[in-house]
Amino acid sequence: MSYRHVAIIGLGLIGGSIGLAVREDLPDTKTTGWDIDPAVRRRARERGLTDTVCEDAGEAVRGADLVILCVPVGAMPAAAAAIAADLSPECVVSDVGSSKRTITDMLVDALPGFTVIPAHPVAGTEHSGPDAGFSMLFHQRWCIVTPPADADRAQVARLVDFWESLGAMVETMDADHHDKVLAVTSHIPHLIAYTIVGTASDMETVTRSEVIKYSAGGFRDFTRIAASDPTMWRDVFLNNKDAVLEMLDTFLTDLALMREAIRAGDGQTMFDTFSRTRAIRRSIVALGQDDARPDFGRGDHK
Ligand SMILES: NC(=O)c1ccc[n+]([C@@H]2O[C@H](COP(=O)([O-])OP(=O)(O)OC[C@H]3O[C@@H](n4cnc5c(N)ncnc54)[C@H](O)[C@@H]3O)[C@@H](O)[C@H]2O)c1
Ligand SMILES: O=C(O)C(=O)C[C@]1(C(=O)O)C=C[C@@H](O)C=C1
Numbered sequence: 001m002s003y004r005h006v007a008i009i010g011l012g013l014i015g016g017s018i019g020l021a022v023r024e025d026l027p028d029t030k031t032t033g034w035d036i037d038p039a040v041r042r043r044a045r046e047r048g049l050t051d052t053v054c055e056d057a058g059e060a061v062r063g064a065d066l067v068i069l070c071v072p073v074g075a076m077p078a079a080a081a082a083i084a085a086d087l088s089p090e091c092v093v094s095d096v097g098s099s100k101r102t103i104t105d106m107l108v109d110a111l112p113g114f115t116v117i118p119a120h121p122v123a124g125t126e127h128s129g130p131d132a133g134f135s136m137l138f139h140q141r142w143c144i145v146t147p148p149a150d151a152d153r154a155q156v157a158r159l160v161d162f163w164e165s166l167g168a169m170v171e172t173m174d175a176d177h178h179d180k181v182l183a184v185t186s187h188i189p190h191l192i193a194y195t196i197v198g199t200a201s202d203m204e205t206v207t208r209s210e211v212i213k214y215s216a217g218g219f220r221d222f223t224r225i226a227a228s229d230p231t232m233w234r235d236v237f238l239n240n241k242d243a244v245l246e247m248l249d250t251f252l253t254d255l256a257l258m259r260e261a262i263r264a265g266d267g268q269t270m271f272d273t274f275s276r277t278r279a280i281r282r283s284i285v286a287l288g289q290d291d292a293r294p295d296f297g298r299g300d301h302k
Helices: 013-025 038-047 057-061 073-086 101-110 153-165 175-202 208-213 217-226 230-239 241-264 267-286
Strands: 005-009 030-034 066-069 092-095 119-121 142-145 169-172
Touching (some): 005 057, 073 092, 073 101, 073 230, 101 175, 101 230, 175 208, 175 217, 230 241
């Protein structure tokens, strides 16, 4: 049974996309929204990101049977505090944060007596803010739901249905496992992109204008990822510290092996590694999970 009234707290890329997707895919569901930033509320109203954009958090969540927190991970405690007094007793509180363990524990503590079922749509772009959202964002993308061990199964199934209605493929997973998987598939890739773009722009022997001028193919792809929102990513690394450090150690060991292969002129090791990784890319493409969507991530898909 779909929700009657979905409240969205935080009306940037993800919150705005949920609002637009609900209007398109669940036309009988009412949406309300609130953002801490008045300029975002204004723009959200102009774009119609939710049916109503409220002037306070309490007004937005009153009567909602699903509340989704779509704020940076570090702002989740403040968002939970802003809504706590006005939640309906039967409502489900969820979120879209990119890391899950600290958020799950915090929401369960901050909202005693309420049903908390965190989730993470693994879909996004390097753009943020109220102009970045679009209704198709979740189509054929994974959404990982991380219910606490004692979560009501019927409520979990209902949230899974909700995400499927927005076009997502849904997997449920323990929060710790989510954080390890996403550390290697999303968090460390972003760290590498931020670092390599920083390294290139700091070099003394290659000018900054040369970096911009000759940034073809590979480096250009890194710059797209390195343009992602600094607040969001700072919060991800502060909140998924252990899993990121563990995966980073493994990555640094593998990088050192490649460094040694280059130093020693060991072409076979390089060829074997590159062949293995090319096969991984080909299986992603074969599954239809590459960025085949038109204009994906280029900001002209509104
Ligand atoms: N960007 C992505 O690719 C992506 C993908 C999946 C999940 N996420 C997660 O989704 C969440 C939102 O990310 P986004 O990309 O939509 O960010 P965004 O910057 O586009 O939007 C976040 C919004 O939250 C608002 N906000 C901040 N603190 C608030 C508070 N205390 N109360 C109410 N509003 C508040 C901001 O004003 C902003 O408008 C983050 O937790 C992020 O980790 C992001
Ligand atoms: O495609 C991008 O721009 C993204 O970075 C999206 C991406 C990812 O790493 O896949 C980023 C963070 C999320 O939590 C989920 C999705």
